[in-house]
Amino acid sequence: MSSDPSQAAALIAAKRAEVLAKLARFQNSNAASPRPTPSPPVSTPPPSTQPATSSPVSGLSLSEIQRKKNEVMNRIKAGGHQINQRAAAPPPMPLDSSGNFDLRAMLDKGIIPKRETELKANTRLVSSPSKQSPTGSTKSTPPSTTSKPNTLKIESTPESFTDPTKNPYYDPSLPVNNAPKGRRARTSLRFVQPGKYIEKANQERAKAQLERLKEEVAAKVRQAGMEAEMDISDKTLKKDPPPVAEWWDVPFLPNQDYQDLNVHVVDPQQLTSLITSYVHHPVPIQAPSEMNGKPPSRALMLTKKERKKLRRQRRNETQKDKQDKIRLGLLPPDPPKVKISNLMKVLGDSAIQDPTKVEAKVRKEMEERQKQHEKANEQRKLTPAERREKLKSRMANDQSSGNEVAVFK
Structure with a gap:
């Protein structure tokens, strides 16, 4: 109505x-x-200016x-x-032992909001349990037709990462490997077999006993005076006993036994036919050292210092003989050997009177001595033909005294 x-x-x-x-x-x-703070006034809706429509009471x-x-x-x-919540006092800031702000405690108390991750690799697919209503009826969600496994997906390296223009920190020399490192295979337990170390101990005892036997055998060999090359190692092969008859004696033994030598006499004609025809006696040649008599003794090898000393002694002896002949008047005395360094010491006053003339004379004598020295060296030199003849004569003299040969085994 x-x-x-x-x-x-x-x-x-x-x-x-x-x-x-x-x-x-x-x-x-x-x-x-x-x-x-006073409570804010509650805003009321303004009265409608539109005419009221007909509605039931x-x-x-x-x-x-x-x-x-x-x-x-x-x-x-x-x-x-x-308003009461806003007016409440803020919680105190947690501090650590050093007096600084403890960020970990602030994060735990909620003063610093936690950042929710958005990476799919860190999310977990946890199926929500079925909710039971207070009346006892259960509400189960229908199973998903496409269930994704909870696996970590390795994304490929983007092109912007390897582009030097976009990524200035990229080093092309370093390899980029996205594959995760494989886990090391777990090794199974390895138990010691019973008697393993007992067997090793027995082997060591046997080895030590063998070494003692070797030492005893070596001591007995030394006591007997047989210091020779006797192999007493454990690798020595056991040789077979000697045969009854050697193969080269079998044709001369009727019963293939050395006892036949006492019973049967060997025919010399048979020996001649089998052995003598193969015997060859070469013509003996006398050794070269025996032909020329006793070989001369070799000269003693001297060092370079010793050779210089001998040469200096021979030169002093020659100079001494020459001085003796000059004293006896057999040889004229040598002219003074004047040089620029000893000019004033040798000439004395004559060098002071005309030094230019004396210097020219001394230099001329020095040149003459140098030329004479070089001329003597040239005269002592041998021509190539003379050098070859000298070498041949030396080789002939060496062969006449005997040949020395070194033989190695």
Whole structure:
């Protein structure tokens, strides 16, 4: 049924005024209490300027008005609780032993918000358990048709990473390997077999006993005076006993035994036919050292220092003989050997009277001595033909005294 629109509008205005009055009283009570900040006024919707449409009066019943009132009160209470939360004092900053901020403790208390990861490699696919309603009925989610395994996917290296223009820190000399390192295979347990070390100990004892036997045999050999090359190593092969008759004596033994020599006499004609025809006696040749008598003794090899000493001694002896002949008058004395360095010491006053003439004379004598020395060296030199003849004669003399041969085994 319908009523007059003017009556409905009057009823709505009355209820609105009642609600605003209650709201004002609530705000006054909050202002009287000791609170740091007053509660913000609740904004009410402005009255509609549109004409009210015809609606049933049952839509504006007292129960509906009471419900709206309760909603407004709940919103006011929620706003006051938020104000109280904002007014609460912030928690103290945690500090470490050195007096600095402890970031780990701040992260645990929630002062620093945790960053949620967005990488698929770090997420876990955890299936949510079935929820059970308070009434006992279970709500199970339908199984997914496409289940993805929880595996780590290795992405390939992007081109921008290996591009030097985009990545200045990339080193082309270093290899880029995306493959994960393989795990080392787990080795199984290896137990010691029973008697393994006992067998090793027995082998060592046998080896030590063999070494003692070798030392005893070597000592007996030395005591017997047989210091020769006797192989007593464990690698020595056991030789077979000697045969009854050697193969080269078998044709002369009827029974192939050396006892036949005492019974049967060997025919010399048979020996001649079998052995003598193969015997050859070469013509003996006397050794060259025996032909020329006893070989001369070899000269003693001297060092370079010793050869210089002998040469110096021979030169001193020759100079001494020459000086003796000069003293006896057999040889004229040598002219003084004047040089620029001993010019004043040898000539004395004559060099002071005309030094230019004396210097020219001394230089001329020095040149003559140098030329004479070079001429003597040239005269002592042998021509190539004379040098070859000298070498041939030396080789002939060496062969006449004997040939020395070194023989190695």
